[in-house]
Amino acid sequence: MTQIPHLELKNEVLLRIQKNFPLAKKPFLAIANELHTTEEEVLNILNKAKEENIIRQTSAIFDTKKLGYSSSLVAFEIASEDIDNTVDILNTHPGISHNYERNHTFNIWFTIAVAPNSALGLEKTIEILAKKTKAKGFIILPTLKLFKISVKLDTTNKEEKQEELAKRSFTELELTPYHYKFIKLLQMDIKFVSEPFKFIVDELKINYDELFNVIKDFINSGVMRRFASILNHRKAGFSANAMVVWEIDESNSQEFGEKAASFSAVSHCYLRPKYPNWNYNLFTMIHGKTTQDTKDTIDDIAKVIEYKDRMELYSSREFKKVRIIYFSDEFETWEKTNNN
Structure with missing residues (x-):
């Protein structure tokens, strides 16, 4: 050996x-x-x-939309003296999975999802949070087109600089109570033991073949993106992570989005709406071990797409980064507590 x-x-x-x-x-x-x-x-x-803490979590990564949740990226403009209180308020919401401070007038950026049975809905929930945090202003940035979502940090330095994006077609899958039992367990962080899926098999009183057949159905239908570990970027050596936003012509968004997404250092790539006070509509999340690595990727993208303007938004502080616990009672509890 x-x-x-x-x-x-x-x-x-x-x-x-x-x-x-x-x-x-x-x-x-x-x-x-x-x-x-x-x-x-x-x-x-x-x-x-x-x-x-190099590995954050190892579990199924589900498609929020296919589970019936409504979600969006949101940016708040918060006075510096109100940031700590804002973070405390935002982080109580069970659908906020990521929450950062970034170098912009819109300084607090978070992703939020609300459950299929939400009494408030996404926009009303955001309005409540804006009021409670005394936000001076905010923009809601839902996904208009998804080009890539796949966080895979190249720990080996052997991966190709660019990759071919897989074109996938999905089968139909109507989720039933049978499926929800699997979803609730598959989203749990597994232990690193010889048989990490044994707790699911035992809990549901099934065999491994049934478990992996259900997972296969989830993946083929797009309900599950993949099963994987997510690393803590900084602990894994990737300390220069930037959200780079580009102002592009929407009529060419498919071409430019796919080109930007083809770079291996890009983990997320979306088309989002523009506003009178926000002209950027192509969002790319770029990971690098050094600032120069990240800048090189930004420059490489700039060579292959046409854009009017771009901006690099680095996170100065990370306030929350977790996986959403789907179909948790916490969503309903939060709404009952805050719907007043």
Whole structure:
């Protein structure tokens, strides 16, 4: 068995759990066999990375919209003296998964989702939050077109600079109470043990074949984007992460969006609406180990798309970054408490 140097092995393992997580009874044995090492060594690497907070969470990544949720990116303009109170208020909402301070007049940026049975709806919820936080102004930036959503940090430095975007067609899947049982368990953070899916099999009193068939149905229908680990960017060495926004001609959005999304360092790429006080409509989230890495990617994108203006928004503080717990009672509780 060829021994791979430890650091190289660690980086290969971290890339695989982001990219190609094996849906198998013993997924870490499958990774070990691929890398010519032992399951024990893979588990040691992963548990150590979890302890060091390099790995945030390992679970199913669901499509919020396909689960019936309404969601959007939102930017608030908050007075500096009100930021701490604003963060406390926003972070109580169970549908706010990401919350950052960025270098702009619109200084608080967050993503929010509301449940299918929401009594308030998305816009009313945002209005309530704006009032409670004393926002001077805000913009709601829902997704008009999705070009890419896939956070895969290249821990190996071996990935291609650009990648071909997969063209996918999805099957129809009508979600039933049977499916919701799986969703509630698959969204839970797994443990790095030999059989990490065993708790689901035991809880639902099923076999592994049934579990993986349901997961396959979720993926084929687009209900689940993938099963993967999400890394803590900074802990994994990617400290220069920028949201770069571009003003483009919407009539060419498909072409330019696909070109921007093709860069491996781009994890998210969307077309969003313009406003009189906000001209940028193409959003790209770019990850780099250094500021120069990120700037190089920005310059490379600028060479292949036509744009009127662009702006780099770096996050100065991260206030919240979690996975939404779908179909949680917390959504209804929050609305009952705040609908007044």
